[in-house]
Amino acid sequence: xxxxxxxxxxxxxxxxxxxxxxxxxxxxxxxxxxxxxxxxxxxxxxxxxxxxxxxxxxxxxxxxxxxxxxxxxxxxxxxxxxxxxxxxxxxxxxxxxxxxxxxxxxxxxxxxxxxxxxxxxxxxxxxxxxxxxxxxxxxxxxxxxxxxxxxxxxxxxxxxxxxxxxxxxxxxxxxxxxxxxxxxxxxxxxxxxxxxxxxxxxxxxxxxxxxxxxxxxxxxxxxxxxxxxxxxxxxxxxxxxxxxxxxxxxxxxxxxxxxxxxxxxxxxxxxxxxxxxxxxxxxxxxxxxxxxxxxxxxxxxxxxxxxxxxxxxxxxxxxxxxxxxxxxxxxxxxxxxxxxxxxxxxxxxxxxxxxxxxxxxxxxxxxxxxxxxxx
Amino acid sequence: xxxxxxxxxxxxxxxxxxxxxxxxxxxxxxxxxxxxxxxxxxxxxxxxxxxxxxxxxxxxxxxxxxxxxxxxxxxxxxxxxxxxxxxxxxxxxxxxxxxxxxxxxxxxxxxxxxxxxxxxxxxxxxxxxxxxxxxxxxxxxxxxxxxxxxxxxxxxxxxxxxxxxxxxxxxxxxxxxxxxxxxxxxxxxxxxxxxxxxxxxxxxxxxxxxxxxxxxxxxxxxxxxxxxxxxxxxxxxxxxxxxxxxxxxxxxxxxxxxxxxxxxxxxxxxxxxxxxxxxxxxxxxxxxxxxxxxxxxxxxxxxxxxxxxxxxxxxxxxxxxx
Numbered sequence: 001x002x003x004x005x006x007x008x009x010x011x012x013x014x015x016x017x018x019x020x021x022x023x024x025x026x027x028x029x030x031x032x033x034x035x036x037x038x039x040x041x042x043x044x045x046x047x048x049x050x051x052x053x054x055x056x057x058x059x060x061x062x063x064x065x066x067x068x069x070x071x072x073x074x075x076x077x078x079x080x081x082x083x084x085x086x087x088x089x090x091x092x093x094x095x096x097x098x099x100x101x102x103x104x105x106x107x108x109x110x111x112x113x114x115x116x117x118x119x120x121x122x123x124x125x126x127x128x129x130x131x132x133x134x135x136x137x138x139x140x141x142x143x144x145x146x147x148x149x150x151x152x153x154x155x156x157x158x159x160x161x162x163x164x165x166x167x168x169x170x171x172x173x174x175x176x177x178x179x180x181x182x183x184x185x186x187x188x189x190x191x192x193x194x195x196x197x198x199x200x201x202x203x204x205x206x207x208x209x210x211x212x213x214x215x216x217x218x219x220x221x222x223x224x225x226x227x228x229x230x231x232x233x234x235x236x237x238x239x240x241x242x243x244x245x246x247x248x249x250x251x252x253x254x255x256x257x258x259x260x261x262x263x264x265x266x267x268x269x270x271x272x273x274x275x276x277x278x279x280x281x282x283x284x285x286x287x288x289x290x291x292x293x294x295x296x297x298x299x300x301x302x303x304x305x306x307x308x309x310x311x312x313x314x315x316x317x318x319x320x321x322x323x324x325x326x327x328x329x330x331x332x333x334x335x336x337x338x339x340x341x342x343x344x345x346x347x348x349x350x351x352x353x354x355x356x357x358x359x360x361x362x363x364x365x366x367x368x369x370x371x372x373x374x375x
Numbered sequence: 376x377x378x379x380x381x382x383x384x385x386x387x388x389x390x391x392x393x394x395x396x397x398x399x400x401x402x403x404x405x406x407x408x409x410x411x412x413x414x415x416x417x418x419x420x421x422x423x424x425x426x427x428x429x430x431x432x433x434x435x436x437x438x439x440x441x442x443x444x445x446x447x448x449x450x451x452x453x454x455x456x457x458x459x460x461x462x463x464x465x466x467x468x469x470x471x472x473x474x475x476x477x478x479x480x481x482x483x484x485x486x487x488x489x490x491x492x493x494x495x496x497x498x499x500x501x502x503x504x505x506x507x508x509x510x511x512x513x514x515x516x517x518x519x520x521x522x523x524x525x526x527x528x529x530x531x532x533x534x535x536x537x538x539x540x541x542x543x544x545x546x547x548x549x550x551x552x553x554x555x556x557x558x559x560x561x562x563x564x565x566x567x568x569x570x571x572x573x574x575x576x577x578x579x580x581x582x583x584x585x586x587x588x589x590x591x592x593x594x595x596x597x598x599x600x601x602x603x604x605x606x607x608x609x610x611x612x613x614x615x616x617x618x619x620x621x622x623x624x625x626x627x628x629x630x631x632x633x634x635x636x637x638x639x640x641x642x643x644x645x646x647x648x649x650x651x652x653x654x655x656x657x658x659x660x661x662x663x664x665x666x667x668x669x670x671x672x673x674x675x676x677x678x679x680x681x682x683x684x685x686x687x688x689x690x691x692x693x694x695x696x697x
Contacts, residue, residue: 016511018511018512018515024595025595026593039518040515040519040667040668127663130663130664131583131584131586131590131593131663131664132661132662132663132664133411133583133659133660134411134415134660135411135414135415135660135661138415138416138417139415139416142416198661202662202663204584204662204663204664204665205663207665207666207669208663208664208665208666208669355666355667355668356515356593356594357587357590357593357664357666357667358666359593360593
């Protein structure tokens with residue numbers, strides 16, 4: 001009937017472009033999507049990047065490795081601790097440094113706490129994008145605040161922590177912090193059910209997310225999608241299990257995976273990962289070895305001639321750092337492999353034939369952070 | 376002379392109603408912000424007045440002082456008229472609002488019909504705003520709003536029709552009096568009608584979870600994206616006045632209107648209205664937004680058939696009992 005209408009020329013319709021961003025309430029930073037629409041239906045989209053470009057990789061070439069740690073905070077600013085960790089792991093690999101057991105365990109605890117904080121924000125913003133105006137977001141912020149408070153007490157910062165050091169961490173855990181983390185585990189184990197009540201059982205939430213933005217396994221692998229987005233498509237790939245680092249091999253935990261790879265699975269995998277992270281923290285904080293995790297000397301590291309690549313499992317996927325040394329104090333070249341960049345690149349595939357509301361839903365479920373995409 | 380007095384009397388009623396409407400819109404804005412804050416672990420406005428009670432007044436002053444910006448490519452006449460179309464019908468609907476036994480501007484014998492007809496005009500305001508702004512987001516929002524409001528008008532009217540069959544009158548006061556023994560909501564047919572009415576009315580005034588026409592995570596601010604200052608405020612007042620009206624109609628048609636023991640009738644009327652207002656606010660701050668195709672499917676495939684069947688059963692029931 002539509003073609004009949006078009007042929008009869010009674011009603012002529014035309015496709016139009018709509019600029020979603022760089023200033024838009026739900027593009028998670030300064031992302032600019034050029035959407036091609038036929039009425040409500042999206043026919044395709046072009047992604048324009050670079051509004052947050054700060055030249056991080058070039059900056060690294062004129063900094064020592066220790067000086068570059070604060071810059072990694074500004075990559076994926078929701079998960080600064082994990083960025084710190086990935087970078088110091090790469091640096092330690094290049095320098096051939098060993099870290100003592102306590103530092104490893106502290107790193108795991110901190111990284112998993114930050115993963116929970118990051119997933120909470122991801123879930124909250126996702127629900128906000130679906131139009132549950134601010135309520136789930138505030139619930140998530142309430143719980144994230146507890147983690148941020150712990151970090152604040154630990155290292156004095158609330159967002160950009162600059163906590164990990166090459167060869168250890170900046171500060172040791174005090175007794176109070178250990179108690180606070182244990183209390184948080186108890187608190188959060190109950191609160192996870194709140195999200196199940198508020199969102200997982202909600203008819204409208206289910207209708208909006210099920211079968212929306214289905215990311216097939218093959219497509220996900222071809223685009224280099226990693227993290228919860230890949231696991232939601234049914235690929236059981238997690239660097240914490242498959243290429244253990246920083247002592248992850250010592251802990252028992254499962255890798256939650258989805259089946260369909262739709263927005264619902266991406267949400268559910270994040271929620272399940274919060275529970276798994278709580279398990280890891282509980283084990284790590286329970287078996288915290290003795291020792292001094294702080295680094296006493298050696299802020300300056302002369303880089304050997306050679307290169308190292310280290311990747312670790314960030315909340316959003318694989319974050320990789322490639323460092324090439326040329327015998328000086330500064331890296332000759334530093335390359336960052338951010339997970340969100342690959343995760344965002346599938347959006348052009350996913351939005352075809354979706355409604356505008358679904359575009360927002362898909363973008364929210366991919367859970368991108370522009371800081372590490374533009375770097 | 377008599378005519379002159381009549382004009383003065385009517386103007387007095389008009390001024391009183393306008394005063395009530397502005398006060399009620401402002402109170403509702405404050406109340407909504409408070410309710411949302413309580414649901415979300417916040418305080419809400421606290422600074423201006425007792426618990427931020429004067430916040431809407433401060434906001435209104437701010438909006439009055441703001442510059443009136445209009446886009447260069449806007450369709451000027453339509454753009455200027457749209458806010459009036461959003462407010463005026465909402466105000467006119469108060470003519471048939473039964474606050475008390477005698478406290479009603481005009482007890483028209485076609486009161487319900489008038490109410491439904493006049494509140495439907497609000498869609499013109501939204502469409503004119505979307506069209507006149509010459510903005511793609513606004514246009515999309517306007518298209519959504521028209522489709523949505525026209526679709527939900529049908530189940531809404533059908534559910535009201537069920538009430539009319541029980542009350543045997545179109546006058547608002549007669550409907551209230553017909554509930555002197557039992558509130559209409561106790562009849563099973565009318566319980567279903569009440570639920571249908573509440574859902575459709577929520578969609579009718581563009582409130583979450585049916586706020587697809589101003590879905591801010593998709594369409595920025597929808598039809599009022601380009602509006603600022605007092606023109607924006609007029610949309611806001613219109614929206615909250617409509618919100619009050621649908622709650623008041625629900626209270627009148629289903630919950631016995633101003634009837635109730637001990638307390639004065641006006642208090643009963645406002646209590647019932649604000650109870651429904653609170654219910655709708657609770658829903659708004661809990662549920663995600665439905666998608667546009669789901670919204671339309673729900674109206675045509677679920678609500679309308681149920682409303683028709685409900686109407687039929689109500690008719691059979693009435694034939695049998697009489």
